[in-house]
Amino acid sequence: MTAPTAGPGAPTPDPDLLYSEDEEALRAAVRSLLADRSDPATVLAALESDIPYDRGLWRALATDIGAAGLLVPEKLGGQGATAREAAVVLEELGRSVTPAPYLTSAVLAVTALLGCAPDQEEATGLLAALAGGGTVGALAVPLPTAPGGPAHDAVRADARGTLTGRVTSVADAAAAEVLLVPALGPDGPALYAVAAPADGVRTEPVTPLDLTRPLGHLTLDGASGRLLATGDTARAAVERALLTGAGLLASEQLGVAEWCLAETVRHTAERTQFGRPVGSFQALKHRMAALWLDVASARAAARNAADALATGSPDAAVAVAVAQAYCAPVAVRAAEECIQLHGGIGMTWEHPAHLYLKRAKSDEIALGTPGRHRDSLADLVALSAP
Missing domain, CATH: 1.20.140.10 (Butyryl-CoA Dehydrogenase, subunit A, domain 3)
Incomplete structure (x- = not known):
């Protein structure tokens, strides 16, 4: 399902803005699920509880439909689709304002892992876990962070991969089992994977304007990180x-x-x-x-x-x-x-x-x-x- 890309020197093809049959079929499946499990009354009731999102609904979307692995290549356990298909899922999630960690886990965390070295065993293992929907990830940057911004140096790492620092307003931080943490290491920029329930990791929930996308302040105090990439790759x-x-x-x-x-x-x-x-x-x-x-x-x-x-x-x-x-x-x-x-x-x-x-x-x-x-x-x- 991966779309072809133009070779070096080839003219850029005109964009196709129409929805394909596969994309419409995906839309129908996601819309049907959300109409049944995420109607406005259900969303409103959930906001008055302490549950960040409906895990049963997430399992149906991420695993049964396979939406969590759309951006992950088939050889790594995903669907081998593209951003076009992921965009269709996000359209439907926006249409129902469903509380679900799709943007944070299936898009941000997955894309960050895809950018690590393809033979990086830790990264490929995490990709398979996120693609299956059984594990939720989050990229530990403030939600307002824009592409092309300054370096991410709020967290420091030593030579052993011990992380110290604080990152504010991380979307879905409380729901994540794996945190992908950009840090400044001994050799410059680096990206680490941190288990959310591990020692030295503390998430402080904050009350956001949008209650359907929970935010949390992340504090790392001697947390153990697994190195994913360094330097320009990270x-x-x-x-x-x-x-x-x-x-x-x-x-x-x-x-x-x-x-x-x-x-x-x-x-x-x-x-x-x-x-x-x-x-x-x-x-x-x-x-x-x-x-x-x-x-x-x-x-x-x-x-x-x-x-x-x-x-x-x-x-x-x-x-x-x-x-x-x-x-x-x-x-x-x-x-x-x-x-x-x-x-x-x-x-x-x-x-x-x-x-x-x-x-x-x-x-x-x-x-x-x-x-x-x-x-x-x-x-x-x-x-x-x-």
Whole structure:
């Protein structure tokens, strides 16, 4: 299922933004599962418990459907698919704001491990474990970390692989069994695997805006790490993970926006005032039409980023920057319109609209703000400031 890449000197193929039959089949399977196990009432009830996510639902998604191993080659126990398929899963997870460690484990952690040396036994073993869905991983960087940022030196490692330091706002840190920790070692940048329940590892839960994506402050005090990569290999592995995560996060933001638009259209078609559906009023028609155009454009940007990552396009960094700069504000605007056009009911806890606004606002700063990505885009295309 791996997409071919262009050889040296070959022209870059035009991106294919349409969904394939396999991708639509994957979407149908994931949407059916989430409709049955992650409806709004279920998500709201789960937020009032101390359980970070439904392990039964994760097992069905990650193992039974095989979504956890989409980015992992078949020879390492995965599905051998591409970022395009992973993007479809994230669209559906965004559409249902499902609490699940998919972005953190199946995308960020998996991509970081793929960037380690292919003959690195520790990395390949962890990839197989994450691909099976039985183990959850997390890349130990703050959630707002953008690709192309400064070096990760919050954690220091000695020659024995003993780690000391603190990393704030790590997404799904409390749910992870394996932490992939970028550190500054004796020979420069390095990437270590740390067992989350091990001695010297402490996770302090924090209350995030988006309760469906738990955050935690990670403290390492003499924790034992298993070396995965050093030097340029470690730096490139983390950078590739952040770039892939940012690109595929756009698909989650697209899913959020699509649900908000569809729910708003449904509600305004059913709610009546002065004997007419409120959706028939011209002012509301214009607002929803403008939002539809924004969502359609966001779909193109998100699909372009996923396709660029899947095909190894030399313009992948540009596609990711464009997708994040555009999709993040669209998701926020769609959620705000959803709440406003629902009237009073949109402001209640019982209605799920607030979940989508909180996810959209949280995603807006995750893996880089829109402004940060616009700055990156300007550098990538050599567009100087006025």
